[in-house]
Amino acid sequence: MYTKILVPLDASSTAQIAAEHAVVLARDHHAAVRFLTVIDFNSFIGAFPNMIEVMSDDARQILDGWMEKASQCGLVASTAIGETNLDNASVADVIAADANAWGADLIVFGSDGHESVARRILGSVADGVARLSAIRVLTVPLSHTATAS
Numbered sequence: 001m002y003t004k005i006l007v008p009l010d011a012s013s014t015a016q017i018a019a020e021h022a023v024v025l026a027r028d029h030h031a032a033v034r035f036l037t038v039i040d041f042n043s044f045i046g047a048f049p050n051m052i053e054v055m056s057d058d059a060r061q062i063l064d065g066w067m068e069k070a071s072q073c074g075l076v077a078s079t080a081i082g083e084t085n086l087d088n089a090s091v092a093d094v095i096a097a098d099a100n101a102w103g104a105d106l107i108v109f110g111s112d113g114h115e116s117v118a119r120r121i122l123g124s125v126a127d128g129v130a131r132l133s134a135i136r137v138l139t140v141p142l143s144h145t146a147t148a149s
Contacts, residue, residue: 002029006104006135008036008095008125009062014110014142019066021140022108023073032076034102035066038094040084056081092128099135111139 007022009015019035026033037059039052063079070077082094099107109126130137 002026002031002106004102004104004106005029005031005033006036006095006099006102006107007033007066008038008091008107008109008129009066010037011058011062012110014112014140016110017142018108018110018140019069021138023066023070023075025106025108026070026075026077027073031106032078033070034098034104035063035070035077035079036082036095036098037063037080038082038084038091040091042084042089090128092125092132095125095129096132096135099129099133104135107133107135107137109137109139110142112142 002025005022005026007015007019009019022033025031039055039059041052059081063081067077067079080098082088082098084090084094088094088097095107098104107126107129109124109129111124111126126137126139
């Protein structure tokens with residue numbers, strides 16, 4: 001039985017499918033759900049100054065939408081925006097640290113099911129989190145459908 005489900009989000013369709021699935025799991029298990037978006041400052045070296053503000057605004061919109069959906073389902077929900085930094089240099093580091101700090105017992109990711117050469121060599125973010133944390137990681141394929149209503 002799960003009590004705290006963490007859902008790392010971005011704007012991808014795979015993340016949205018994972019969030020749907022996580023909301024259904026949280027409802028079925030009477031679990032709290034936390035939606036997390038990570039801003040990777042390492043990828044913004046030399047970027048336009050307002051790009052980080054735009055990314056933060058976009059992240060907040062994604063999180064607010066899922067917070068509303070979770071509230072409509074009667075769930076205890078929260079949101080967070082994480083950032084890469086010297087201590088947590090990768091997105092996987094930030095997700096694993098947040099999951100551990102919050103006390104999550106499940107982390108739900110989406111997966112498109114495609115394996116690129118880079119992913120085979122470097123691994124996905126979900127793979128990185130699974131290596132960094134003892135918390136169970138669930139990957140939901142893009143073809144999966146769940147109804148959170």
